[in-house]
Amino acid sequence: MTTERYYYDFFGARSESRWNVEKDIPWGEIDREAALSQPDILDKVRRTALIESYHALGTVSLIKLLHEDVDATSVFQVECFEGFRHFWSLRRYLDLVGFEPRITDEELVEIRRRNIEHVNYKPEDTVQELVNFIWSEHAAGYFARQLGAQCKDPVLAKLLGFISVDEFRHAEGGYQILTKLLERQPELKPEVLRAASNFKHYGWHVCELPVAVENDFTTVLQMKRKFEKVCGARIVSWREGWANG
Incomplete structure (x- = not known):
């Protein structure tokens, strides 16, 4: 599949998988008692919402970093919109069940103030930050799917299911951006492997990362295999003189 064809399919899939916060989430059917019986899950949902709010810094900075790549900026714009849809729907859910402490605008502003220096990306950061984005989105999709399976409240499970699908699609969009970049600049493959071995989830600046299933x-x-596939070598190979794996 050509990259051009992929992006047509990407935006087509985005349209087909579109979900409406008001129409597709049965807010009036929330089982508050069931939800509050799982405070650990609600705490993870809260942290997830805080991380989603970080797109105002992280993803916007990626758009600036890749502003000359029309396809990349299009994908990241979609990510910004859908990321904030995740944030607002998760925040709304937590408010409706009455989980404390509530997320406040003051808390969100403090997170942004604390992290503004971390998103002052430079051109030489492009590969690392793109790899961080891909891996973070894939991890978010897997996390949401696993956490949803543990929820007693079916409304939260449904919401997390929608979010999971979005996150996996964002990761794939980023992966195709990376693939296109390597087609133009194959000499960057060792740098991609270095970046993958030094991956940092973008949410770690925000709070302790929530984990659905330990270990x-x-x-x-999964992501290790994808990066190795696009580079044609093992992640450890760049340490060994770029030997094919």
Whole structure:
């Protein structure tokens, strides 16, 4: 599939998988008692919402970094919109069930003030930040799917299911941006492997990362294989003189 064809399919899939916060989430059917019986899950939902709010810094900075790549900026614009849809729907859910502490605008502003210096990306950061984006989105999709399976309240499970699908699509969009970049500049492949071995989830600047299942490395192995496939070598190979794996 050509990259041009992929982006047509990407935006087509985005349209087909579109969900409406008002129409597709049965807010009036929330089982508040069931939700509050799982405070650990609600705490993870709260942290997820805080991380989603970070797109105002992180993803916007990626758009600036890749402003000459029309396809990339289009994908990231979609990510910004859908990321904030995730944030507002998760925040709304937490408010409706009455989970404390509530997310406040003051808390969100403080997170942004604390992290503004972390998103002052430079051109030489392009590969690392793109890899961080891809891996973070894939991890978010896997996390939402796993957490949804643990929820007693079916409304939260449904919401997390929608979010999971979005996150996996964002990751794939980023992966195609990376693939296109390497087609133009194959000499960047060692840098991609270095970036993958030094991956940092963009949410770690915001709060302690929520984990749905302890010691589950499935998402790490999945992304490791994808980066190795696009580069044609193992991630450890760049340390060994770029030997084909």
